[in-house]
Amino acid sequence: MAEKIVLITGATGNLGKATAAAFEAEGARLVLIGSRPESLERAYPDIAPHHLKLAADLTDAEAAAGAVAEAERVCGRIDAVCAIAGAFDMGGAVYEAPPELAERMMRLNVATMVNVVRAAVPGMIARKSGKIVTIGSTAALKGAAGMGAYTASKSAVMRLTESMAAELRGHGINVNCVLPSVIDTPENRAAMPKADFSKWVKPAELAAVIAFLCSDGASAMHGALVPVVGLV
Numbered sequence: 746m747a748e749k750i751v752l753i754t755g756a757t758g759n760l761g762k763a764t765a766a767a768f769e770a771e772g773a774r775l776v777l778i779g780s781r782p783e784s785l786e787r788a789y790p791d792i793a794p795h796h797l798k799l800a801a802d803l804t805d806a807e808a809a810a811g812a813v814a815e816a817e818r819v820c821g822r823i824d825a826v827c828a829i830a831g832a833f834d835m836g837g838a839v840y841e842a843p844p845e846l847a848e849r850m851m852r853l854n855v856a857t858m859v860n861v862v863r864a865a866v867p868g869m870i871a872r873k874s875g876k877i878v879t880i881g882s883t884a885a886l887k888g889a890a891g892m893g894a895y896t897a898s899k900s901a902v903m904r905l906t907e908s909m910a911a912e913l914r915g916h917g918i919n920v921n922c923v924l925p926s927v928i929d930t931p932e933n934r935a936a937m938p939k940a941d942f943s944k945w946v947k948p949a950e951l952a953a954v955i956a957f958l959c960s961d962g963a964s965a966m967h968g969a970l971v972p973v974v975g976l977v
């Protein structure tokens with residue numbers, strides 16, 4: 746990935762930081778997007794100045810397009826998009842959950858991805874080259890009690906990934922999706938203190954798969970939904 750331009754959304758989160766570290770180790774130039782300047786400063790206080798940090802609320806299509814345009818202006822192009830921004834909310838039973846929940850999950854998990862992809866794809870089509878990785882969830886392979894809004898939103902990400910892969914494969918663009926199970930994060934450890942953390946997939950293990958999907962080695966992969974699950 747040396748000298749590739751890699752745009753990472755959710756760059757301030759657990760998986761985003763691990764993904765940034767993986768690409769930095771390979772010599773890529775990073776465009777790191779978080780929702781707020783403070784979270785970017787906290788996550789990357791000392792990052793090398795040739796990387797770009799951008800704050801944008803990616804649920805807002807105009808803000809997402811602005812961030813992508815700024816990245817293209819500064820870096821000249823975007824070779825890969827890792828659409829990692831997202832959120833989980835257990836939410837409760839479908840018939841009990843507040844009506845806003847489903848809409849919120851769709852905005853945070855689906856709109857953040859679609860808004861960035863829509864803005865980045867025209868440049869990739871023009872160059873006949875690009876890699877896009879989205880993040881689904883093994884929990885969304887099937888509906889489950891108590892988390893309908895989340896699984897519906899991640900199912901949407903997975904179906905949209907397949908559609909985009911079919912739409913863009915003829916343009917030299919690979920679109921694929923990584924499906925984590927439970928990631929070993931501080932938040933998950935706090936929420937499930939009795940679990941066996943050693944079974945959970947590590948952010949760095951997911952990042953390695955994301956990096957592969959953005960590499961030339963994955964140039965024949967289109968629309969794959971890749972479970973990356975550790976031992977769970």
Ligand SMILES: NC(=O)c1ccc[n+]([C@@H]2O[C@H](COP(=O)([O-])OP(=O)(O)OC[C@H]3O[C@@H](n4cnc5c(N)ncnc54)[C@H](OP(=O)(O)O)[C@@H]3O)[C@@H](O)[C@H]2O)c1
Binds near residue numbers: 759778784829881924
């Ligand atoms: N954690 C798990 O066990 C698990 C399991 C399966 C799938 N996933 C998925 O994997 C991905 C990463 O998970 P994670 O645990 O690393 O998440 P995380 O630590 O909670 O990070 C979430 C990231 O999304 C960004 N974000 C949230 N709302 C945004 C908005 N409106 N605009 C722009 N950015 C926004 C946050 O930015 P700020 O910090 O700047 O707000 C942060 O960088 C997510 O898509 C998640 O759904 C996670």
